[in-house]
Each structure stands twice: as C-alpha cells, then as structure tokens.
Amino acid sequence: MWATTLLLAIREIRRHLLRSFLTILGIVIGVWAVVTMVTLGNGATQAVKTQISSLGANVLQIRPGQGFGRGGGGPQPPDFKIEDLDAIREQIVGVTAVAPQVQSTGAAVYNAANWSTTINGTNREYFIAQPWTITEGRIFSEAEEQAGKAVCVIGNTVNSRLFRGVDAVGQRFRIKNISCEVIGTLAAKGQGGFGNDQDDVVIMPYKAVQRRMTGNRDVRAILVSVDEAYDSQKVQSALKELLRERRHLTAEAEDDFNIFDTKQISDTLSGTTQILTALLGAVAAVSLLVGGIGIMNIMLVSVTERTREIGIRLAIGAVGKEVLMQFLVEAVVLSSLGGLMGLVLALLSTLALAPVLKVPFIFDPQINLLAFFFSAAIGVVFGYFPAKRAASLNPIEALRHE
Amino acid sequence: MPNEPGASDALIQLRGVTKTFGEGATAFQALKGVDLDIARGDFVAVMGPSGSGKSTTMNILGCLDVPTSGQFRFKGHAVETLDRDQRALLRRRYLGFVFQGFNLLARTTALENVELPLVYRGEDKAKRHELGMAALDKVGLADWWDHTPAELSGGQQQRVAIARAIVTHPDVLLADEPTGNLDSARSIEIMELLTDLNRNSGITVLMVTHEPDMAAFARTIIHFKDGLVERIDQGSGDRAGAGATA
Numbered sequence: 001m002w003a004t005t006l007l008l009a010i011r012e013i014r015r016h017l018l019r020s021f022l023t024i025l026g027i028v029i030g031v032w033a034v035v036t037m038v039t040l041g042n043g044a045t046q047a048v049k050t051q052i053s054s055l056g057a058n059v060l061q062i063r064p065g066q067g068f069g070r071g072g073g074g075p076q077p078p079d080f081k082i083e084d085l086d087a088i089r090e091q092i093v094g095v096t097a098v099a100p101q102v103q104s105t106g107a108a109v110y111n112a113a114n115w116s117t118t119i120n121g122t123n124r125e126y127f128i129a130q131p132w133t134i135t136e137g138r139i140f141s142e143a144e145e146q147a148g149k150a151v152c153v154i155g156n157t158v159n160s161r162l163f164r165g166v167d168a169v170g171q172r173f174r175i176k177n178i179s180c181e182v183i184g185t186l187a188a189k190g191q192g193g194f195g196n197d198q199d200d201v202v203i204m205p206y207k208a209v210q211r212r213m214t215g216n217r218d219v220r221a222i223l224v225s226v227d228e229a230y231d232s233q234k235v236q237s238a239l240k241e242l243l244r245e246r247r248h249l250t251a252e253a254e255d256d257f258n259i260f261d262t263k264q265i266s267d268t269l270s271g272t273t274q275i276l277t278a279l280l281g282a283v284a285a286v287s288l289l290v291g292g293i294g295i296m297n298i299m300l301v302s303v304t305e306r307t308r309e310i311g312i313r314l315a316i317g318a319v320g321k322e323v324l325m326q327f328l329v330e331a332v333v334l335s336s337l338g339g340l341m342g343l344v345l346a347l348l349s350t351l352a353l354a355p356v357l358k359v360p361f362i363f364d365p366q367i368n369l370l371a372f373f374f375s376a377a378i379g380v381v382f383g384y385f386p387a388k389r390a391a392s393l394n395p396i397e398a399l400r401h402e
Numbered sequence: 403m404p405n406e407p408g409a410s411d412a413l414i415q416l417r418g419v420t421k422t423f424g425e426g427a428t429a430f431q432a433l434k435g436v437d438l439d440i441a442r443g444d445f446v447a448v449m450g451p452s453g454s455g456k457s458t459t460m461n462i463l464g465c466l467d468v469p470t471s472g473q474f475r476f477k478g479h480a481v482e483t484l485d486r487d488q489r490a491l492l493r494r495r496y497l498g499f500v501f502q503g504f505n506l507l508a509r510t511t512a513l514e515n516v517e518l519p520l521v522y523r524g525e526d527k528a529k530r531h532e533l534g535m536a537a538l539d540k541v542g543l544a545d546w547w548d549h550t551p552a553e554l555s556g557g558q559q560q561r562v563a564i565a566r567a568i569v570t571h572p573d574v575l576l577a578d579e580p581t582g583n584l585d586s587a588r589s590i591e592i593m594e595l596l597t598d599l600n601r602n603s604g605i606t607v608l609m610v611t612h613e614p615d616m617a618a619f620a621r622t623i624i625h626f627k628d629g630l631v632e633r634i635d636q637g638s639g640d641r642a643g644a645g646a647t648a
Contacts, residue, residue, distance in 0.1 A: 004521050015509055312507065312518075313518070314490065316493065316494070316566075317492075317497075317519060317522050319486075395466050
C-alpha cells in the first residue's frame with residue numbers, strides 16, 4: 001500500500017511537471033537560501049578564526065596610543081623602551097614570551113631585483129609568540145641578537161620577489177643601505193586578518209634595526225605571549241598597571257597605550273559572524289514558510305480540481321484515511337523534492353561562491369539534514385489541511401462535481 | 403441459473419426506508435417509506451421521472467448514502483448502522499459502480515483504471531495486472547489496455563468502466579444510466595455486456611435508466627414515483643428469473 005501510494009504521488013507529480021515545479025519553487029529557494037547562507041557563514045567564521053590565529057594564539061599586542069591608531073591631535077604618546085620588556089618578563093606572572101617590534105620600511109635590493117618591504121626588528125622570543133615555520137636555515141642566535149648583527153629571516157613574499165628561485169639562505173642583499181645576510185626563510189602564512197600580506201616582511205635582531213635604521217632605542221610595539229593556563233584578563237590588568245607605573249601616568253590620566261588581545265578579537269569576530277549567519281539563515285527560513293503556503297495553495301487547488309477523481313476513489317471503496325494519505329504523501333513528496341533540489345543548488349552555489357568570497361567550503365551535514373527534514377515537515381503541515389478536505393468529501397457530491 | 407431464486411434469499415432488503423434532505427421548512431422528503439427485496443442474481447432496472455427517488459435509492463443501495471429512517475439489509479449487514487469507513491469497506495468488497503459519465507481517471511491507461519479498486523484491496527502488482535487484464539478481456543478491450551480515456555470512444559470508455567467495476571468480482575453491479583451518453587448501437591452493446599455478466603458471472607445488476615428499450619433487457623423493472631415504489635414489472639430479460647417484490 002505504501003509503495004503504491006508513493007507511486008501514485010509520483011505519477012501525479014509527473015503528470016503536472018511544470019505546475020509541480022512551480023509549486024515547490026518556494027521550498028527550493030528557501031532551502032537553497034538557508035543552506036547557502038549557513039554554509040558560507042560557517043566558512044566565514046572559520047576564515048576569521050584562522051586569520052586571527054595566524055597572529056598567534058593568546059598573544060597580547062601592546063601599542064602606544066589608544067584604539068588602533070596612535071590618536072589624533074595632541075602630543076603623541078611615547079613608544080616603549082627595551083627596559084619595559086625586561087620589567088614585564090620579571091614582574092608579570094604567566095608570560096611565556098615577550099618580543100619587541102621595532103618597525104621600519106625600506107627597499108630591499110638583490111642583484112637587479114628591487115622590493116619595498118617591512119622590516120621588523122625583534123628578539124628570539126618573537127618566534128615563540130608568533131606561529132612562524134622556518135622552511136630553511138635558522139633564526140638568529142642569542143649572540144647575534146645581543147650584538148645586533150645584520151642577519152635576516154625573510155618572509156615568503158620577500159623571498160620570491162627578491163631571490164626568484166635562487167636559494168636565499170647564505171645570500172647577502174641590501175636593505176635600507178645596509179648589507180644583510182639571509183640566515184633563514186619562512187613558510188607562507190597568507191593574508192592577515194586585516195587584508196595585509198603577512199609574508200612581506202624581513203625579520204632582524206631589534207638592535208640592528210634600532211641602530212642602523214630608526215636611529216633611536218624606541219620599541220614600537222610589544223608582543224606578549226600568555227601561558228594558556230593563566231587568565232588572559234588578569235595578565236592584561238597586571239600589564240596595564242605595570243605600564244601605567246612605568247609611563248608615570250597619574251591616577252586620573254587615561255592609558256596612553258592599548259592592549260590588543262588576539263583571542264578576544266577572535267572570539268568577538270567569530271561571534272559576530274555567527275550571529276550574522278543565524279540572522280541571514282532566519283531571514284531565509286521565512287521563504288521556506290512562504291514556500292509551504294505555496295504548497296498548501298496548490299494542494300487545495302488540486303483537491304478541488306480532482307474532486308471527481310476523489311469521488312471515484314471513495315465510491316470504489318477507498319476509506320477516508322487512504323485518500324488523506326494519498327494527498328498527504330503527494331504533498332510530502334513534493335516538498336521533499338523541493339528540499340532536495342534546494343540542497344543540490346546550495347551545494348553548487350556554495351562551491352562556486354566560496355572561492356569568490358575567499359572563505360573555505362565547509363560541508364555541514366547537520367544543516368543539510370535539518371533543511372531536508374524541515375522541507376518534508378512543511379509538506380506534512382501544509383499538506384494536511386487540503387488532504388483532510390479531500391478525505392472528508394461526500395462521494396455522491398464529489399461524483400456529481402463538474 | 404447460477405443462483406437460487408426466491409424472495410427469501412433477498413440479497414438486498416429495504417424496509418420503510420425514508421430519506422429527507424435539508425431541515426425545517428426547506429426539508430425535502432425524497433423517499434417516503436420504500437420496501438424492496440432484490441434477489442441474488444437478479445437484473446433490475448430502476449425507472450421513474452426526475453425527483454421520483456430512484457437516484458436516492460440507488461445511492462443508498464450503493465452504500466454511498468444512509469437512510470434517514472428505516473432498515474437496509476445488505477448480505478445480512480444492517481448498513482444504516484455502519485459508519486463512513488465501514489460502508490467504504492462494504493463497497494470495496496461487494497459492489498461495483500458504473501456511471502453515466504464513465505468517470506475514468508484522465509491521463510491514466512485503461513489497465514491502470516481497471517486496477518484501481520485492486521490497489522485499495524492491497525493486491526500486489528502482478529496480481530493486479532493479471533486480474534485487470536482478465537477484466538479487460540471480458541469486456542473485449544484487452545488489446546486497448548495501454549490507451550488513455552481520451553484515446554477511446556464513449557462505448558469503449560464505458561466498457562473500461564464496467565471492467566473496473568467487475569475486476570473485484572463484486573456481488574452487485576450498480577449502474578447509473580450506463581447508456582445515457584451513448585448512441586443506440588453502443589447502448590445495445592453495453593446492455594448485452596451487462597446481460598452477459600448477469601447471466602454468466604452471477605453478478606446482480608441494478609441499473610437506473612430513462613429508456614424503456616434499455617430497461618427491457620432487465621428481468622425486473624421497478625418504477626418509482628414521488629418517493630415510493632409505484633409498481634414492479636417483469637422485463638423481457640428472463641421471465642423465469644427471480645423477481646423483486648414490493
């Protein structure tokens with residue numbers, strides 16, 4: 001009986017192909033929209049998380065000034081000193097690495113190749129705080145760091161632009177008019193969380209940069225890596241207190257530096273994308289509801305149109321439940337079909353859109369199953385009323401229906 | 403004769419059956435107390451002007467409707483006490499219907515139309531095919547099994563409808579003006595088919611008709627007037643057969 005009912009439903013749908021397709025269009029678009037939104041949203045959340053984690057997990061960045069910039073008018077807050085780093089190392093508990101960032105920009109020249117890049121002066125602890133992979137060579141030694149030797153570890157972009165396939169390690173090139181020996185190369189990290197190229201960098205001992213490029217002993221930023229076992233918030237407030245003291249800020253004065261917590265930013269950003277995903281998914285779900293009403297509408301028309309057929313079936317001896325099941329199964333088959341088509345479309349469009357939007361494609365079986373069962377459930381809910389109406393028709397009147 | 407004659411063997415028994423449509427001032431009494439016995443194996447034609455109650459009687463006999471009062475015994479079942487679904491099961495097991503307008507499912511082949519009652523009996527595909535083809539063969543349309551109603555003539559459509567009605571080997575075939583939409587040559591073919599089914603397959607035939615020519619094929623002719631049985635005549639079908647008594 002079940003197989004027959006299913007067969008009857010499919011036959012009826014095939015008999016009105018165009019109408020059936022138009023009927024389920026709402027469901028198709030609804031499922032398509034929901035699944036596409038959620039899949040791309042999940043991809044975006046994942047992308048944000050990976051980008052932020054490339055800044056280093058549990059890393060605090062301390063910069064002078066407030067917010068992201070160095071502030072508007074007024075005197076500029078001073079940079080940090082290398083002594084601040086020593087103080088942090090000595091006085092703050094739960095810190096695994098403290099690295100200075102002394103930044104400069106300049107042209108790097110090797111043979112005929114010329115490339116403008118960022119120079120980052122730091123210490124050995126920088127490679128603990130930041131997730132870099134050495135592809136070849138080594139980082140600078142303790143002695144090289146202390147002496148401020150002109151040795152460089154170069155990012156992937158600089159490597160490819162400058163050396164173009166030549167083995168860079170051991171080569172010397174000129175950067176900002178000093179000669180520098182390449183001692184290590186770094187694996188590509190890709191785009192940063194703010195669209196910057198993280199691989200366009202030359203890393204040198206900070207003393208070399210201070211002495212030979214910036215010409216002062218200032219440190220632009222401090223990276224502090226926090227031990228996972230310690231509360232990042234507590235470490236932050238301890239840091240704040242220490243730095244306020246060292247920068248001689250009065251109790252009323254605002255901080256003239258800011259602490260940028262990558263973990264916190266990561267959580268906030270991925271939280272935001274998750275909320276946006278849910279919101280877009282909810283908006284798309286409304287179209288599923290509209291699709292369900294479309295099915296109910298057409299099923300009601302179909303029942304009216306097939307009144308005579310229902311009369312025949314009832315006269316022949318179909319009981320009300322059988323007629324109800326016939327129409328209900330038809331509605332469910334229709335809406336499930338719409339759900340399936342929506343899933344296929346969603347799969348195709350997410351596969352096509354993910355590279356364009358630069359988010360990873362993550363197939364989420366949960367949302368796919370949910371959307372499918374939801375579409376089937378819509379068939380049950382919106383098919384029931386028309387089916388009930390069909391089942392309760394009076395056979396005599398139904399047979400007389402023109 | 404496949405069946406024993408005699409009123410005591412009545413397959414169908416109506417006692418004091420009334421039917422009232424509507425309520426209060428607009429109420430219309432279509433049947434005013436009908437008593438009727440129909441024997442197994444009879445071929446009955448029901449005649450009468452419009453509004454005489456013949457269609458109402460047929461609907462009650464077909465278990466499609468219930469009397470307002472009175473008794474209706476069918477094969478010993480007190481049909482007036484059965485609910486909607488129980489009556490549907492009775493129709494499924496014992497009754498076959500043929501309508502004036504054929505009432506075949508459009509865009510559905512002759513065989514699928516004939517198989518329809520078997521679907522509700524829960525027969526499997528092979529059995530449906532076998533019984534369906536046998537029924538089509540009986541009405542002489544086995545070669546037309548894959549034609550849809552639109553591809554068949556009126557006479558052929560009515561024969562498909564008859565095949566659908568007899569595919570379950572019913573006890574009673576109810577035909578509501580089966581020749582009403584056909585020309586006289588086709589009508590006679592249909593009447594001959596019904597006569598054959600009555601005589602050789604032992605199916606009791608109840609037929610509503612306006613045309614005395616068609617009624618003449620029956621053994622018993624029941625005339626309705628004003629919601630009552632007016633008189634019962636013997637048809638030319640088979641004088642020796644069982645009659646109906648009022």
